[in-house]
Amino acid sequence: MALEIGQIRHVGLFTATVKQHARFYSEVWGLDQVSETADAVYFRGSSPEPFIFSLHQNNTRGLHHIAYAMADENAVRRAASVLRESGVRIVEDPHVLQEPGGGFGLRLIDPDGRCIELSSGVSTHMNGWRPKNVEPRSVCHIVNNTPDLERITNFYTTVLGFRVSDWSGQQMVFLRSESKHHNISFNAAPHASVNHIAYLVSGVDEVMRGMANLRKHGIEPAWGPGRHGPGNNIFCYFKDPFGYVAEYTSDIDYIADESKYEPKVWPRSPESMDRWGISAPPSPELRQAMLGEPDKGWL
Numbered sequence: 001m002a003l004e005i006g007q008i009r010h011v012g013l014f015t016a017t018v019k020q021h022a023r024f025y026s027e028v029w030g031l032d033q034v035s036e037t038a039d040a041v042y043f044r045g046s047s048p049e050p051f052i053f054s055l056h057q058n059n060t061r062g063l064h065h066i067a068y069a070m071a072d073e074n075a076v077r078r079a080a081s082v083l084r085e086s087g088v089r090i091v092e093d094p095h096v097l098q099e100p101g102g103g104f105g106l107r108l109i110d111p112d113g114r115c116i117e118l119s120s121g122v123s124t125h126m127n128g129w130r131p132k133n134v135e136p137r138s139v140c141h142i143v144n145n146t147p148d149l150e151r152i153t154n155f156y157t158t159v160l161g162f163r164v165s166d167w168s169g170q171q172m173v174f175l176r177s178e179s180k181h182h183n184i185s186f187n188a189a190p191h192a193s194v195n196h197i198a199y200l201v202s203g204v205d206e207v208m209r210g211m212a213n214l215r216k217h218g219i220e221p222a223w224g225p226g227r228h229g230p231g232n233n234i235f236c237y238f239k240d241p242f243g244y245v246a247e248y249t250s251d252i253d254y255i256a257d258e259s260k261y262e263p264k265v266w267p268r269s270p271e272s273m274d275r276w277g278i279s280a281p282p283s284p285e286l287r288q289a290m291l292g293e294p295d296k297g298w299l
Contacts, residue, residue: 003082003161004075005068005118008139008183011197012040012054012064013244021055021242028217029199029246030134030210034125035100042100045199046135048124050101053139053197061243062295063194065107065115066142066184068177072120073104079118080106086159091115091298097122111155112146112192113297134210136199140233140249141182143196145189145292149173152186165255166230169268174230181231181253193292196237196245203250204234210248211236222286226274227251229266237286245289 015021022041026033031043031053039057044050056064070076076094083090083106092107097119105119129135146152153173156162162175165182174182187195201207204225211221222245224236233252240246255261266272270281282290 003079003118003159004071005079005161005177006071007069007178007180008141009049009067009069009117009119009122010052010054011066011139011142012056013194013197014058014060014062014064015055015242016057016059016061017242018055018057021240024241025053025055028214028219029240030132030136030213032130044125044129045137045139046129047138048126049138050122050125051099052136052199054099061194061293062297063114063144065117067105067117067119070105070118070120076104076106076118076120083108083159088159109298111148111151112144113295114144114192115298116160133213134201134206134248136201136248138200139183140180140198140200140247140252141184142194142198143172143185143187143290145191145193145195145290146186147189147191149186149188156184156186163258164263165261166263167265168230168272169265171268172230176255179254179256181233181255187290189291191294192297193295194244195290195292196247198233198235198247198249200252201248201250207234207236207248207250214238222289223282224274224279225276226279227276229272229275230264232275237282239286239289243289244292245286 035042042051043053045052089109094106097103101122103119103122165174233249237247
């Protein structure tokens with residue numbers, strides 16, 4: 001039975017400096033803080049999702065979890081049965097979620113030790129958004145590093161039901177669970193870690209406003225602006241002050257007809273990394289930040 005996984009809802013990261021890190025995302029990056037606990041802070045974008053990003057206290061950096069939408073409670077319960085039959089480790093059985101927006105969901109562990117939440121029935125924000133210089137709407141995608149690209153691709157496609165959209169040589173795979181070209185990608189690396197998170201904004205004008213806004217705070221682009229080959233999205237990458245890489249992106253492709261779409265293998269070349277040809281390749285410093293620290297995951 002195929003799982004009925006929808007769009008990416010939110011991403012949580014570990015950080016050793018939750019309150020200071022939170023100020024960057026609320027005061028500079030463009031998100032709104034919606035909730036705070038003793039060891040976590042939650043942020044919304046301009047979409048109706050209750051939150052799209054969270055920071056969680058930990059001594060080392062790494063992924064806390066990634067959340068995906070499901071249609072309803074029955075879909076969550078069916079997913080739990082399928083996952084158990086496939087031998088997938090479930091660390092939280094279907095239950096009422098204790099996070100902003102509530103809802104009903106489960107959490108599983110992928111082969112790299114990452115925690116994935118599948119949830120339904122969350123409440124939404126219908127108003128209250130404060131206009132600002134740049135307004136990230138949602139998480140467009142997350143890229144994770146993996147020591148075994150074949151294994152992780154096989155798990156996400158055969159067990160979770162994601163589809164391959166494109167490849168970047170033998171280095172990266174771009175996966176989708178709905179019509180957006182990709183909402184998760186994996187990059188071959190020596191260890192599992194977070195590569196970067198991309199936040200969707202309304203268009204190229206807002207990508208440029210985001211650049212201008214960060215420059216006012218003394219943060220220059222680490223790569224971009226440009227337009228990627230796989231996904232066709234406009235990009236601009238920044239290193240946040242606490243060790244992670246974040247991206248403003250827009251104009252990503254959507255796949256209208258699944259039956260006619262064939263994944264493409266893009267060459268690993270400057271032309272496919274930036275089709276406009278105006279940005280130099282990522283610097284060694286940015287590549288090191290994207291490589292991240294080895295993430296032990298949920299042991």
